[in-house]
Amino acid sequence: MSLVSLVSLSFFRRKTSTRIENSPSQPHPAPCILPPVQDHASQNAGPLPGARRKSEITRGPFGAALPDRTVDSQPHPLLANSPRQYVLALAIFVVVTLINNIWLEQLLGYQPLALVYLFAIVVLALFINRGPLLFGTALTALGWAFTAPPRHKFYIDSLDDKMMFATYFVVALTIGQLTTRLRAQREAEIKSKFLAESERLGRTLLNSVSHELRTPIAAITGAASEMLNSGSLTPLQQKLATEIESAGLRLNRVVQSLLSAARIQSGQLHSKLDWCDISELVHLATHEVPSLNVTHRLTVDIAPGLPFVKLDFILTQQALANLLVNATTHTPPGTPIHIVARIQNKHLLLKVADHGPGLPPDQLDRIFDLFHRAPAAKPGGTGLGLAIVKGFVEAQGGWVQASNRVGGGALFTMGLPAIAAPALPAEPS
Amino acid sequence: MNTAANQTRFSALVIDDEPQIQRLLTITLEANGYRVTTTGTGQQGLAAAAQQNHDIIILDLGLPDINGVEVLKQLREWTQIPVVVLTVHDKEAEKIEALDSGADDYITKPFNSGELLARLRSALRRADKGSQGEPDFNAGELSVNFASRTVTRKGQTIKLTVTEYTLLRLFIKHADKVLTHRHILREIWGPNHESDTHYLRVYMTRLREKLEADPTKPALFLTEPGVGYRFKA
Secondary structure, eight states, rough: OOOOHHHHHHHHHHHHHHHHHHOOOOOOOOOOOOOOSHHHHHTTTOOOOOHHHHHHHHHHSSGHHHHHHHHHOOOGGSSSSHHHHHHHHHHHHHHHHHHIIIHHHHHHHHTTTTHHHHHHHHHTTTTHHHHHHHHHHHHHHHHHHSSSSSSTTOOOOSSSHHHHHHHHHHHHHHHHHHHHHHHHHHHHHHHHHHHHHHHHHHHHHHHHHHHHHHHHHHHHHHHHHHHHHOOOOHHHHHHHHHHHHHHHHHHHHHHHHHHHHHHHTTTTTOOOEEEHHHHHHHHHHHHTTTTTHHSSEEEEEEEEEEEOEEHHHHHHHHHHHHHHHHHHHHSSSOEEEEEEEEEEEEEEEEEEOSSSOOOOGGTTTTTTSSTTTTTOOOOOOOOOHHHHHHHHHHHTTEEEEEEEEESSSSEEEEEOOOOOOOOOOOOOO | OOOOTTTTEEEEEEEOOHHHHHHHHHHHHHOOOOEEEEEESSSHHHHHHSOOOOOOEEEEOOOSSSSSHHHHHHTTOOOOOEEEEEEETHHHHHHHHHHHHOEEEEEEEEEEEHHHHHHHHHHHHHHTTTOOOOEEETTTEEEETTTTTTEETTTTTEEEOOHHHHHEEOOOOOETTTEEHHHHHHHOOOOOGTTOOHHHHHHHHHHHHHOSTTTTSSEEEEEEETTEEEOOO
């Protein structure tokens, strides 16, 4: 089953497209709220015709099938921009006028020529936008006025012909309006239907991948843990069962990271903000990294009287835990790791500082990219951890920043908007 | 519950559509003295629960025919049999929904068999003494006398406000069980305050400060991230 390849495929597609969007070099953010990465499409409705289509691709989760069908609903590439449509309208007008004047006028008389112009306008309306169509309508109306007696003057003599002119103009305009509106409606329908469908597909795929991978992992770790619990193993068997269990748990963490990253990438991460006790959050995050206190010296510095902050507990806890895992893997054993929590400028700042080798200065911008790994990084990492941190804090309207400490070592700072909790009703003791 | 003289082993009903998980649970539970019945769909599970007498149900929330929470709701229409639901890591909303629909506990896949057995034991224990009145409570350093409304820790009387005391009593009544934020808020502050989680945060901090040995590393009032709290007796 190539479910994994599907997931990673979707990463790469999304990655290439987001790269393009974010490329206007992002200066290092000062502590301020950066907009969450959501609506890419609205940000780059740029003049490049190609860029517009690219953003269509990013909109749908698991964009694999998106490009073909999105292109279908766009006009033909030759007609993609309006100057070309004006040229087309002019060309059609010239051709029809020539046919009218050289051939049809002798055959039919001048009045039915209006119908020929109308025919051309209706056909044009199927392909071009409102502006160029209006231009074409005006041209053809003038063209007919030019043919009607007195000939070769932009003036119409008889009342009949004046009526004819007015009717032509109104009918052609109305038809043009109706056709373009209908077409726009149809395009919007196709697009929204397609987006909904692709979102549903993405969700289904995530759920089934999650289920297909987690079921066997649950069986592996469950069986290994029961073997260990049974207490009837030889020392060798016990070692082997322990190895199976810990490998299963590691596999589970990798699957968890992949699914989190896929969820961020496909825009299916929805934060659930709730009042949180920061010391509780820090405590539980450190719990998720059991090796932390064994291999390193952890210090926790939470500003006294820190108020409750409205944030997504699980996402923030996971982000902090990922930063701690990152610090333990990239710094020598025995060195200290500090967690600092402060409120500053109505923002909660959660910092993780270490005493390791620090970060290469030229990598600071790319360190949060998906699958990015520092050139000198130790083997055995997915390159997902920091990308997940970024995705999780940005989903809550926050930001994350990497820097090097003055005294040496890396410093990661997460900033999350903090508003004051409403007061509690007083209570007699 | 079902404690007829000739019945020494608990009977567990497993409702899970994955054959691999069914086998694993059967092996694990049988090795630990349970009699196990397995069913693969919600409908079959409901039928099996009605036809035979079970002591506990292990219910997977992702069933092929009907939603696991729906199975739970239908079960709760006629029985209070303990139900432990199986769920996966990042589905907090599902866990909350299951607990609020009457699940006794949840366990997250992949699970450790020791953890699973402990959860089952405590669910069975709660069900067994559910009908008894409130005795005095003693656990470690903490003791509560419900008749005189006194709380002592290490022999010293602790002063609690009315709300703090009510909250503590609620936790003791549901010891070892996960209480969702919504459930606690409704019980203590009433249905209009179901989303005022900051009330709960404030009082949990106060309770921990008064009753925990180290309030920053809670050992009694455990947080179930994104779901609620569990009081560990």
